[in-house]
Amino acid sequence: MIGPSSSAAELIAHLQTLRSEENVAAMARFGIVTSGALGISNPDVKAVARRAKKDHLRAGELWQSDIREARLLALFTTEPKRLMTEEARHWANDFDSWEIVDCAADLFVEAGLDELIGEFAADEREFVRRTAFAMIAGAAFHRKNEPDAANLAWLPLIEAHSCDPRNFVRKAVNWALRNIGKRNRTCHAPALALAKTLAESHDKTARWIGKDAVRELASEKLLERLK
Template sequence: MIGKRASTADLIDHLHTLRSEESLEGIARYGIVTDAALGISNPVLRKIARAAGKDHVRAFALWDSGIREARLLALFTMEPTRLTAVEARRLAGDFASWEIVDAAADLFVEAGLLTLVEEFAADEREFVRRAAFAMIAGAAVHLKQEPGVTVIAWLGLIESHATDPRNFVKKAVNWSLRSIGKRSRACHGPALALAQKLAASADRTERWNGKDCVRELTAENTLARISR
C-alpha cells in the first residue's frame, strides 16, 4: 500500500508492477515518447500521487529516474510554493514529450512562475518553447483572479511565434490564442482580431493558426459562453 511515507524506490517499484504493454501501444499513438514508459494512465498516476502526498525532495528524485510515469508523478507531487525558477529551468532542460511539458506548465502556473513565459518562448528548443504557450493557455483558464490585461499582453508573444511550423509549438501557440479568446468578453475581441490578422497571412503556419482560431472564437457555443 502506497502512503505518504513511501520512498522514491517504493514508488518506482510500485509503478513497475503496473506496467501495461497494451497501454504502451495506445499512448504511442498520441505521439507520447515510450522509450522509458510503463504504460500507466494519468488517472491512475494521480490516484497514486494523492496517496503519496506532496514531497518536493522526493519528487525531484522521481524526476531524475527518467521514467515517464515517475516524471509525471514527480510533477503531481511537487510543492508549488517551493518550486523556484531555477528548478523550473532544470525541469525544462529535460523536456522531450508534449505530455510532460503540459503537466509541467500547469505546475509552473500554479507556482506563479509567469515570468518564465517570455524566457521559454525565446528558447529555440521545441519543447521548451511549447512550455511557454502551454503556460499561457493554462494561465488564461485557471488564473481567474488575474486581470485580463495580463493575458492580453501575451498576444504579442503569440504573434511573434505564430510562424513556428514545428508541430508541438504550432499547436501550443494555437491553444494559447484560443484560450485567451475564450477567457472573457474583454479578452475575446483582441484575441479574435489577432486570429483574423493571422488568417490573412501569406505564411502557411500563421494562416493555419489564424483560421483555426477564428473558427473556434466565432462558434456559437464560444460566443454564448463569453456572453454569460
C-alpha cells in the same frame, strides 16, 4: 503499501508493478514518447500521487529516474510553493514529450513562475517553447481572477511565434490564443482580431493558427456564452 512516507525508490517499484506493454503501444499512437514509459494511465498515476501526498524533495528524486510515470508522479507531488525558477529550468531541459510539458506547464502556472514564459518562448527547443504557450493557455483558463491586461499582454508573443511550423509549438500557440479569447468579452475582441490577422498571413503556419482560432472564437456557441 505506499503512502506519504514512501521513498522515491519505493514509489518507482510500485509503478513497475503496474506496467502495461499494451498501453505503451497505445501511447505511441498519440505521439507520447515511450522509451521510458511503463504504460500507466494518467488517472492511475494520479491515484498513486494521492496516496503518496506532496513531497518536494522526493519529487526531485522521482524526476531523476527518466521514467515517464515517475516524472508525472514528480509533477503531481511537487509542492508548488517550493518550486524555484532554477529547478523549473532544470526540468525543462529534459522535456521530450507534449504530455509531460502540459502537466509541467500547469505546475509552473500554479507556482507563479510567469517570468519563465518569455524565456521559454525564446528557446529554440521545441518542447521548451511549447511550455511557454502551454503556460499562457493554462493561466488564461485557470486564473479566473487575473486582470485581463495580464492575459492580453501575451498576444504580441503569440504573434511573434505564430510562424513556428513545428507541430507541438504551433498547436500550443493556437491553444494559447484561443484560451485568451474565450476568457471573457474584454479578452475576446483583441484575441479574435489577432486570429483574423493571422488567418490572412502569407505564412502557412500562422494562417492555420489564425483560421483555426477564428473558427472557435467566432462560433455562435462561444459568442452566446460571452454575452
